[in-house]
């Protein structure tokens with residue numbers, strides 16, 4: 001798919017860390033190399049979720065099409081909906097003639113860090129803090145080659161061209177801020193768009209983030225995840241790890257803002273910004289709270305209106321989402337992974353299991369529990385499901401539909417018919433070129 005990129009492009013986000021790589025898929029080790037290479041590549045399709053409480057999908061589609069037409073004219077890519085998820089809009093990549101495969105030797109260079117590089121491959125422009133280095137005498141409006149520094153060794157503000165075997169060409173951009181604006185004032189770091197991307201090697205249109213109260217730039221599996229939860233009007237729904245609230249708002253929209261959505265997160269700053277973002281939704285209440293303590297086991301069960309804050313009595317909720325804290329290794333493109341130690345990876349299953357231990361009694365018999373992660377490790381995905389089914393005989397695994405991902409990976413002692421009920425977004429089996437993600441759906445027996 002990327003054979004037109006002749007220069008260095010990473011084949012693993014964990015360059016030089018083979019032991020960490022091996023921890024990702026311990027059982028399905030044959031699938032590791034293609035998975036790592038896939039993680040380095042950019043998903044081609046961009047997705048927005050329309051807030052259907054405020055705006056019609058057609059009206060939001062029109063806004064996107066106008067932006068695309070202003071930028072790309074008749075060569076604008078297609079904007080379309082998918083079956084089963086009418087609130088989602090997809091934007092195709094650009095015609096391959098508009099993608100930039102090679103650096104132009106006549107242009108100067110700028111360097112960005114790998115996370116900024118990943119964002120621009122997905123259509124972002126370059127904000128001032130993302131620029132690591134810009135060559136001397138680079139003028140405003142000048143076109144430059146943009147490279148990412150995968151080693152993390154390029155010095156901020158460097159004047160000379162940065163040379164490294166691990167710098168990767170990402171595309172060309174138009175300079176909007178010069179060196180003196182970017183690097184000369186340590187007391188007041190520059191903000192705003194520093195380089196407007198013109199074309200990238202990924203072919204994803206460089207539109208920046210068009211999110212507003214009417215629509216949100218959101219990865220396809222995150223949208224599918226709330227559709228799998230399938231919230232219904234009037235229900236009591238718990239979102240145990242809610243910030244920044246992107247799935248919480250989707251839940252509220254699907255129930256027509258008529259029901260009760262309780263959003264918990266243990267990060268006070270993240271809950272503060274979530275509250276600001278979600279203030280227009282009547283159905284949502286948010287609390288700074290450690291969800292591993294969300295259950296009040298001794299509390300007598302009570303009508304829902306009688307308990308307004310956590311911890312909650314048993315059987316308080318009709319549906320629960322555990323969108324768990326995880327290693328985040330499903331992020332794409334990952335040019336270089338920030339996790340350096342195996343012990344960081346191995347810390348997540350512990351908290352994921354503790355969240356489950358609270359969620360199961362909090363769910364009413366007959367209720368629905370969805371477990372999701374934005375990662376690809378067996379330990380945080382299929383192994384957690386296998387553990388939960390053993391530990392909680394009252395849980396019954398059900399089909400995670402609508403289905404856009406592939407099946408779960410096989411594990412010894414875990415029946416294939418069960419793996420097929422899971423949704424894993426990876427390099428194989430999925431019907432969408434998107435980020436890595438995992439979804440499991442459980443029904444609590446009556």
Ligand SMILES: C[S@@+](CC[C@H](N)C(=O)[O-])C[C@H]1O[C@@H](n2cnc3c(N)ncnc32)[C@H](O)[C@@H]1O
Pocket residue numbers: 222240241242243244245246247248264265266267270289290291292323324325326374
């Ligand atoms: C994957 S993010 C959630 C993303 C969110 N569901 C969304 O779609 O916008 C995981 C969240 O879990 C929160 N978290 C981590 N440990 C937690 C705990 N013990 N209790 C509650 N939230 C926790 C983190 O602060 C983080 O915001």
